[in-house]
Amino acid sequence: MSVEPEPEPEPDQDVDAHVRRLWRHRGTTVPTPRRGPRQQLDLDEILQTGIAIADAEGLAAVSTRAIAARFGKSGMVIYPYVGSKENLLALMQDHACAMPQWDDPDTSLADALQAWALALFEVYLAHPWLTERPWSHASQGPNEQDWLERLLRILDHWKVPPSARPVAVTMLYATVRATAETAASYQRMDRQGIAQWRDRAHATVRHIPDLPERYPLSTGLEPLTPQWQDNPRAALTGSMRLLAAGLRGAG
Amino acid sequence: MSVEPEPEPEPDQDVDAHVRRLWRHRGTTVPTPRRGPRQQLDLDEILQTGIAIADAEGLAAVSTRAIAARFGKSGMVIYPYVGSKENLLALMQDHACAMPQWDDPDTSLADALQAWALALFEVYLAHPWLTERPWSHASQGPNEQDWLERLLRILDHWKVPPSARPVAVTMLYATVRATAETAASYQRMDRQGIAQWRDRAHATVRHIPDLPERYPLSTGLEPLTPQWQDNPRAALTGSMRLLAAGLRGAG
C-alpha cells in the first residue's frame, strides 16, 4: 500500500561506478569516498587473481568464491569492489588487454597491420579466454580503446579510404581473434592429448567410409597445412598481407 | 583386491556414439540396438527444443532440466539421448547449421563469396548463440562440413591459389561470425533498450572530458557509420569484396 519514498538514486548509479572503475588509471577515482572500515583488498589485485585463474583453468573457473578464497575471505567480499560478476569479467577483460609498446613500421600498410595484429595476437594467446568475451566497436574500457585508436591511426596514416575502414576494422579484429582461438586450442591439445581428436576423425571415417568422396576438398585440407598448428603467426601475417592487398586495390 | 574382469569396452565408446548421433541423417544409425523399453522422446525433437530455448533465452538458459521440462519429464532423461551436456551442445550446433540451397553465382569470385557469406550470416543471425560455440577447420558434424566443402569448391572453381586458401577460409568464417555477432547484439538492443549503452558512453565522457582529444579517430567513428546497425549485410558484402580483391591481387 504505502510506497516507500525512495529518492530514486539516479538509475545509472551502477553504470557510473563501473565506468569509474574501468578508467581508474586514466583520471577517474574509484567510487569510494568511504566512511566505513578500510578496504582490505585491492581492485587490481582482485583482477590479477581472476586473470590468473582464467589463464590457468579457463574462464568458467572464475568465481567470486574462488577469487576470494585466494585472499582467505568469503565470496561476497568481491562485490563492493566490482559490483557484479559481469562487471568483474569486463574489468578483467580490459585489465588483461593492456597495449604494449611498439613502433609502427613505415615500410608498408601490410607491415603496419602485421605489427598491430601480431601484438594483439600475443595478448590473446596469453589470455585465451578473451576470445570468449564479446567484442564490439563501442569502447568497453581504456585499453580496448587504445587498440582501436592505434589501428585507426594506421589506416589513417596509409590513407585507407574512410568508407573501407569499418570493414577493415571488423575483419582485422575477427581474424586475430579467430587465429588466436585456434592457436590456443592447438596449444591446449598438447596437454590433453591429440588422441581424442584423432579418435573422432577415425570414428567418422569408420562410420562414413565414403567421406573422402563426399568431401573431396575439405577432407584433404588438413594434412596439407601442417604450418597451421606449427606456426599460426605465419597464418596471421598471411591474412594481413591479403587484407592489405585488398585495401590497396579497392578505392 | 579382486579386480573386476571388465572386458575393457573400447575406451572411445562415448566418442563413437557421439559420431553416430552426429551423422544419423547421413547413413549412420543411432546407437540403440535397444533392449529396454521404447524411447519416449526423439533426438531431433530434443535438439529442436534446445535450439528454441537458446534462440529465445540464450545459450546459458539451455539446461537438461529446462529441455526435459518441455516434455514433462525429469532432467536425467536427456542423457541417454546425447551422452553429456557438451555433446548436446555440439549436436544442437550442427543441427542448427543445416545449409540452405542456393546457386553459386558465376559472375565473379566476389559474388560467389558474398552468396556463401550471406547464407551463413543468415544462419548465425537466426541462432546467435552459434557465435559462442567454438569453431575449427576440423569437422564437427555433417552440416558444418557442408559449409566448408562448399566454400572450398568456390575457391577451387575460381582458381584461388592453394597456398592462400587456408588464410581465406579463416578470414571468411571469422568475418561472418563477427558481423553476425554485432548484428545480433544490435538486434537485442531494440528489446532491452539502447538506453544503457548510451548511459555508459555519456558516463565515460562525463568522467573523461577530454576523451575526444585522447581518441580523436575512434570516438568519431561511430556516428559516422550508421549503416552498421541499419544494414550489417552491406558491411558483410563490403568485406567480401575486399577479400576477393586481395585474393585476386595475391598470387
Add this chain to the structure above:
DNA sequence: GAAAACACTATGCACTGCATGGAGTAAAAA
C-alpha cells in the same frame, strides 16, 4: 557523542551438470 555509511561474514535460495540407485519394461539368451 550520535548517526549514517561502509566492509565483511554467514546463511540461504534457486539453479546447474551429473553420479547414483531403484523400478519397471522389452528384447535376447537359455
Add this chain to the structure above:
DNA sequence: TTTTTACTCCATGCAGTGCATAGTGTTTTC
C-alpha cells in the same frame, strides 16, 4: 518359455554457481 540382461525413466544427492539478505563491527560525518 523362462531367465537374464540391457535399457529408459525417476528421485535423490552432491558440489558448485551468482547473489539477496541480514547481521556485526568499524570508520567518518553531523
